[in-house]
Amino acid sequence: MxxxxxxxxxxxxxxxxxxxxxxxxxxxxxxxxxxxxxxxxxxxxxxxxxxxxxxxxxxxxxxxxxxxxxxxxxxxxxxLDLSGDFPLHADFVFGSKYRGKTNERLTQLLINIGLSSIDATDSSKVKLLDPMCGRATTLLWAMRYGIKAKGIEQDAQALAEIRQSLKKWTKLHRQKHQLKEGFTGKANKKDLGKFLEFNAEGSSMKVIVGDAINANDILKGERFDLIVSDLPYGIQHFTTSNTRNPLAVLKECLPQWKASLKPGGAIVLAFNSYIPKRAELISAFAEQGLAAQDFSIPHRMSESIVRDVVVFKLP
Ligand SMILES: C[S@@+](CC[C@H](N)C(=O)[O-])C[C@H]1O[C@@H](n2cnc3c(N)ncnc32)[C@H](O)[C@@H]1O
CATH class of the missing domain: 3.30.70.120 (Alpha-Beta Plaits)
Known part of the structure; x- marks a missing residue:
């Protein structure tokens, strides 16, 4: 030692x-x-x-x-001459700034906590889902770890912004990659099912436009080792039901999120502990048979936000 x-x-x-x-x-x-x-x-x-x-x-x-x-x-x-040794350049995660972006370090912490709760030894075998992925901070961090990641986002505009930023950083860093776009079902005016897939350095991420409530249907029953997300705080982000309390939407999402999780898998969520309260969140998950783990890091972000992280496991 x-x-x-x-x-x-x-x-x-x-x-x-x-x-x-x-x-x-x-x-x-x-x-x-x-x-x-x-x-x-x-x-x-x-x-x-x-x-x-x-x-x-x-x-x-x-x-x-x-x-x-x-x-x-x-x-x-x-x-010591050591660094994280991530194959994909840091700019893919840190480079683009936009309103509502989850802090990059907090996002990395969520992934680290997730990986340790499932005892993953080889992250290239891990699959991660962010069902409320915004502009893909979690998915791009996951790719840097070699994790294959998928995300769902209700705001179709996110896809165009992610594409723009990927084009910028792949060009600047001469990153070999593949970018695919299309629809998982029929093309439609609301862009539901529209997707963007990015492959680089042996890993990939895919963002699909849709409602997190239908996560498992949108992903055609695919199962993941980790579900990692920064829940909408209700202040900058309104959920699809236009409620300030994400708990209502979360309760509707839970059956499909649970169905998207492999046995032994974990859910790691960042949330504003003023709304919903940690105990309310834990009880909503307990109703679905998901057990809260002993991890909590409440930290004040502003007068109206004390962010915390909660981890659930599927027994
Ligand atoms: C806190 S932000 C996540 C930000 C993201 N981690 C990033 O750095 O870009 C929460 C996201 O959840 C999305 N959202 C809210 N309700 C949703 C729903 N029912 N289905 C899918 N996305 C939803 C919002 O549009 C918002 O982009």
Whole structure:
């Protein structure tokens, strides 16, 4: 075991604000087990100190809050030449900014927590669904991990914006890829079933226009290891029923989401814990036989949003 210092990224601070240390510690302990973690601040740099096996170093670099790793010898910090080693360029996830985008670091945390809840050893065998995928932040992050991802989005305009941004980053980074577009059923004026599929670096993502309530029908019964989503907060995003409380829509979605999950699969959701309350969410899932796991990272985003993450498993 080696003494290692993990430098906490300023991106994590802006993702989780004043609660970033608690959130980071939860992610670390969930992904790596209940290890001893000591916090140290040097000047304006924040570190977590842990003991870690050589084989785990690479995995540490994929935690959402880690900017870099240092080995610590006699109080000296020696930077390690390690990075997340993602084949697809970071610009595919971070490059395009738009209103309503889920924070990229939070999205990475959701995927990390999801992978650790299903004990995935080979992410290229994992299939992920984001049934309310917006402009595909989750799906593109999943692709960087080698995970095959699909998403559903009610707003047909999202497809054009995703296409535009993919064209930009594939051109700029000379990324070999395939982009396919079409309809899963008959073409129609509302663009329901319209899809865009992006293949690169041996992975793929597909976004289909539709209502998350019909997820399993839209995906023709396909099953996924992970369902990961940032639920509409009701402030920037209105659900299809135009209600500010996503719980009503979620209850309608649950039977089809459950049908889309493989046995042993997990659902990881980010939500504003003011609406719905965590307990309400847990009880709605319990009615469908989905058990909440012991993971919670409440962190304040603004006066009206305390974001939290909840994980459910299908026994
Ligand atoms: C918080 S945003 C997700 C943002 C996304 N993670 C991103 O970074 O682009 C929630 C998304 O859910 C979509 N949505 C809301 N209700 C939906 C429904 N019933 N079916 C499909 N999408 C829905 C909204 O249009 C919005 O794009």
């Amino acid at each position: 080696k003494p290692i210092a993990l430098l906490i990224s300023p991106e994590a601070k802006s993702a989780y604000f004043k609660d970033y240390l608690d959130v980071a510690k939860q992610e670390l302990k969930t992904v790596f087990g209940d290890i001893d973690v000591a916090y140290k601040c040097i000047g304006s740099l924040d570190f977590f100190h842990i003991s870690c096996a050589e084989d785990d170093l690479q995995r540490l670099t994929r935690l959402s809050f880690v900017q870099g790793l240092f080995s610590v010898e006699n109080e000296k910090y020696i930077p």
